[in-house]
Amino acid sequence: MCLAIPARIVELKGENAVVDAMGNRYRARTTLLPTAKLGDLVLVHAGFAISLIEEEEAKKTWQLIAEIDEFNDTSNKISG
Amino acid sequence: MLERIYRAQTAMSSACQTLGRQVNIMEVCGTHTVSIFRCGLRSTLPEKIKLLSGPGCPVCVTDQSYIDAVLALAERDDCLIATYGDMIRVPGKGGSLETKKTNNNVKIVLSSEDALQLAKDNPGKEIVFVAVGFETTAPATAIAVKEAAAQGIDNFSILSGHKVVVPAMRILLSEKNNKIDGFLCPGHVSVIIGYGAFAEIVEDFNRPCVVAGFEPMQIIEGLAEICRQLNAGKPELKSIYTAVVTEKGNPAAQKIIDECFDVADGYWRGLGKIEKSALKLKDKYSRFDAFKRFNIVETQGGERDGCRCGEVLCGLIEPQQCQLFAKSCTPRAPVGPCMVSSEGPCAAWFKYGRKKQA
Ligand code: SF4
Numbered sequence: 136m137c138l139a140i141p142a143r144i145v146e147l148k149g150e151n152a153v154v155d156a157m158g159n160r161y162r163a164r165t166t167l168l169p170t171a172k173l174g175d176l177v178l179v180h181a182g183f184a185i186s187l188i189e190e191e192e193a194k195k196t197w198q199l200i201a202e203i204d205e206f207n208d209t210s211n212k213i214s215g
Numbered sequence: 216m217l218e219r220i221y222r223a224q225t226a227m228s229s230a231c232q233t234l235g236r237q238v239n240i241m242e243v244c245g246t247h248t249v250s251i252f253r254c255g256l257r258s259t260l261p262e263k264i265k266l267l268s269g270p271g272c273p274v275c276v277t278d279q280s281y282i283d284a285v286l287a288l289a290e291r292d293d294c295l296i297a298t299y300g301d302m303i304r305v306p307g308k309g310g311s312l313e314t315k316k317t318n319n320n321v322k323i324v325l326s327s328e329d330a331l332q333l334a335k336d337n338p339g340k341e342i343v344f345v346a347v348g349f350e351t352t353a354p355a356t357a358i359a360v361k362e363a364a365a366q367g368i369d370n371f372s373i374l375s376g377h378k379v380v381v382p383a384m385r386i387l388l389s390e391k392n393n394k395i396d397g398f399l400c401p402g403h404v405s406v407i408i409g410y411g412a413f414a415e416i417v418e419d420f421n422r423p424c425v426v427a428g429f430e431p432m433q434i435i436e437g438l439a440e441i442c443r444q445l446n447a448g449k450p451e452l453k454s455i456y457t458a459v460v461t462e463k464g465n466p467a468a469q470k471i472i473d474e475c476f477d478v479a480d481g482y483w484r485g486l487g488k489i490e491k492s493a494l495k496l497k498d499k500y501s502r503f504d505a506f507k508r509f510n511i512v513e514t515q516g517g518e519r520d521g522c523r524c525g526e527v528l529c530g531l532i533e534p535q536q537c538q539l540f541a542k543s544c545t546p547r548a549p550v551g552p553c554m555v556s557s558e559g560p561c562a563a564w565f566k567y568g569r570k571k572q573a
Contacts, residue, residue, distance in 0.1 A: 182326025
């Protein structure tokens with residue numbers, strides 16, 4: 136349950152973000168990553184962005200997550 | 216890519232040759248465990264490289280007394296239990312949270328914020344958030360507690376089962392007969408605490424500590440790096456997960472953990488009571504502490520019905536050595552948490568390991 140999921144910030148109001156991971160949209164907060172900006176790729180864990188991540192690395196992680204099928208139970212899905 | 220794999224294989228083989236024995240590397244992260252199995256990595260490693268699954272799954276290391284305390288709270292009519300889905304099927308006294316869900320006293324949440332929202336939406340109920348997880352997850356809990364305090368939400372409390380990783384690694388190495396040659400350190404815990412946090416393991420116990428990400432190439436190269444160090448007789452601290460892990464970690468997250476929690480002694484499944492290994496709410500937040508609110512005394516619980524999760528989590532036995540494995544204990548009818556959690560070593564062996572890698 137320590138897995139964090141890469142996602143792109145597609146909306147940001149204050150600390151409240153909507154992020155997109157593999158076409159799914161989730162709510163997330165940027166409290167722990169105050170420098171996060173609209174368009175950034177971030178790692179999201181339990182509803183919070185915890186770090187920036189590079190595009191290439193994000194892609195590898197998405198691929199892995201897609202393979203680990205339990206993934207669907209673990210995140211803050213609001214659409215998709 | 217092939218070239219990289221070849222180089223990694225060579226490093227691993229020469230370490231086995233130099234040491235002239237089996238090389239035991241422990242991963243301390245449930246996501247590593249799953250990824251290693253999912254990608255079938257074990258079968259590709261030299262025969263003498265042995266991977267041990269350590270206490271890296273937060274659900275698995277949570278002591279039975281904590282589980283039973285949560286289940287007792289779920290019995291109360293005035294309580295509403297908010298929990299991450301991972302905890303829902305862990306069995307304890309009189310069932311699991313899943314079986315208690317029928318009386319509408321248990322809700323699965325995806326973040327601590329959702330738990331806080333439940334408290335706002337249900338003013339007549341006591342919302343208890345089942346706060347488990349390592350340093351990756353603890354900041355989210357801390358934020359909810361701070362918000363509850365700021366907004367005066369008094370029907371919200373947390374039962375902190377949060378733990379920190381390094382003291383557990385120390386305990387394993389302090390055991391005289393431990394066979395651990397090196398650690399593959401957890402990636403996303405390290406995002407928060409920074410790879411520098413493992414320096415004390417290298418210094419005090421002379422074991423390689425390498426932080427790696429989760430995709431197969433990262434894991435293979437992490438293992439190879441450990442082997443290179445063993446081969447050279449020079450244990451070091453290294454992160455190869457440079458994309459997201461820095462030496463110092465995430466300062467905002469560390470600050471918020473420090474603001475809300477004190478480091479205290481904690482009870483771990485299999486490892487017992489470990490000094491300074493748990494995060495307990497600071498006195499200034501004690502009104503949000505479910506231990507205090509409901510007079511729960513923490514103790515060490517035993518294993519249930521012959522379950523050997525404790526030994527599995529210490530790398531002492533492999534899941535198949537448990538008499539119950541795949542017989543009376545399966546993911547459908549789990550006896551211990553290591554079979555419940557998708558990141559638990561017993562579940563990983565059950566799902567991926569039995570035919571291909573046993
Ligand atoms: S197989 Fe089941 S009973 Fe045995 S250690 Fe694993 S979880 Fe416990």
